[in-house]
Amino acid sequence: MSTPRLFLDDALAEGAERHGTAAQAHHLGTVLRRGVGEAVRVFNARDGEFAATIAHLRKDRCAFALGPRLRAPGPEPDLRLVVAALKRDALDWVVEKATELGVSVIQPVLTRRTVAERVNTERLSAIARGAAEQCERLSVPALRPAMPLHRALDGWDGAPLLVAAERRGAAPVASVASGLRLPCGWLVGPEGGFEGAELDDATRRAFVTAVALGPRILRAETAAVAGLAVLQALAGDWTAT
Structure with missing residues (x-):
């Protein structure tokens, strides 16, 4: 089973907890049937990509505990x-x-x-x-x-x-x-x-x-x-x- 990737616009850093959107909560809980403690990856172009786990998950709310950075940000094609x-x-x-x-x-x-x-x-x-x-x-x-x-x-x-x-x-x-x-x-x-x-x-x-x-x-x-x-x-x- 592949690890879900989620785009978060907030600043990302190891050890931080960040909230996802209602749509992401629905997708994780209802579509993918994931639960608290399961692995995800979160990313954005500014901070890179981080390993994370689901810290909280409700029907329309979710949060992620961020682990180590997996990919550093890099140049993107214009x-x-x-x-x-x-x-x-x-x-x-x-x-x-x-x-x-x-x-x-x-x-x-x-x-x-x-x-x-x-x-x-x-x-x-x-x-x-x-x-x-x-x-x-x-x-x-x-x-x-x-x-x-x-x-x-x-x-x-x-x-x-x-x-x-x-x-x-x-x-x-x-x-x-x-x-x-x-x-x-x-x-x-x-x-x-x-x-x-x-x-x-x-x-x-x-x-x-x-x-x-x-x-x-x-x-x-x-x-x-x-x-x-x-x-x-x-x-x-x-x-x-």
């Missing part, structure tokens, strides 16, 4: 995802997989063909936390509130941003990504794709490069994950030994 607001199930899946792929920031954007009426940032943040706990990373990606695409681009810090541009005759993503190093970002449009003028406005910016993801038209959620995997493999921390 790989960012800018993704058009998709339908709920598709966006949930993208957030989960982007977390597993090591993304540091997820920025939902509103485009002219966006069909989703709203983005539940709180729910997506919880999905990201759960995915971080499962995939053994120390950090949880920041989930930014949804905003119009042009505003996200206006506020971009100049790091290279690749955009999936089907039917544009763009260079293959691998040929562009192989010349990059982090920080960089990946921009994916909505289910119906970007409008032409919208894509033109994005690619007029010096930091934006249009790239192609092969000869097939991909669903938005597939394009999001495929592009992130290429960037991690060629420019990110998949290159580390």
Whole structure:
């Protein structure tokens, strides 16, 4: 039986006792059937990962007694995802997989063909936390509130941003990504794709490069994950030994 990992935003240190959330208490007690005295691991990007035991557990409350540190904090890849607001199930899946792929920031954007009426940032943040706990990373990606695409681009810090541009005759993503190093970002449009003028406005910016993801038209959620995997493999921390 694997040891549960739990993200705690509070300062972590050996010998301390820290409280978990109501959701974590429910997951440990009701879903995993764990009890007081059983082992867990707690973590965050600031302090690292610690061995711990369940000190208190009720239906909606829990606390953990922290033991020795198992992993020290370390550098995290600055790989960012800018993704058009998709339908709920598709966006949930993208957030989960982007977390597993090591993304540091997820920025939902509103485009002219966006069909989703709203983005539940709180729910997506919880999905990201759960995915971080499962995939053994120390950090949880920041989930930014949804905003119009042009505003996200206006506020971009100049790091290279690749955009999936089907039917544009763009260079293959691998040929562009192989010349990059982090920080960089990946921009994916909505289910119906970007409008032409919208894509033109994005690619007029010096930091934006249009790239192609092969000869097939991909669903938005597939394009999001495929592009992130290429960037991690060629420019990110998949290159580390």
